Amino acid sequence: MNTDPIADYLTRVRNAIKANHRVVEIPASNLKKEITKVLFDKGYITNYKFEDSTVQGTIKIALKYHPITKIPAIRTITRVSSPGLRQYAGMDNMPRVLNGLGIAILSTSKGVMTDKEARSLNIGGEVLCYVY
Known part of the structure; x- marks a missing residue:
């Protein structure tokens, strides 16, 4: 399980x-x-x-990998919120990953989306992971 x-x-x-x-x-x-x-x-x-x-x-x-250098598109993918300690972000304290170069994936009331989309819709939610 x-x-x-x-x-x-x-x-x-x-x-x-x-x-x-x-x-x-x-x-x-x-x-x-x-x-x-x-x-x-x-x-x-x-x-x-x-x-x-x-x-x-x-x-x-x-x-996805770079065709010449074979470097992966996902350099780092980390879990933020866990079942034991949920991490929520409101509109005012939305995380910025690598100063906007990466994304934070959030689970909101409007569905799963990135931090930029949630910021534009003025909603917050549970921060699932960071990807960059």
């Missing part, structure tokens, strides 16, 4: 990047699917596919 599925998701992506894998498979959930969509929209991954072959389903993520 996994107590923190988001941390498991981020760890699988981090380990696949360190091992220079092209594709990583992750057990699916609705929150993980939304995080994957945000990573794709912001250009951190090449592509993704949701497969419903099993009861839970899986997410296949194609990781």
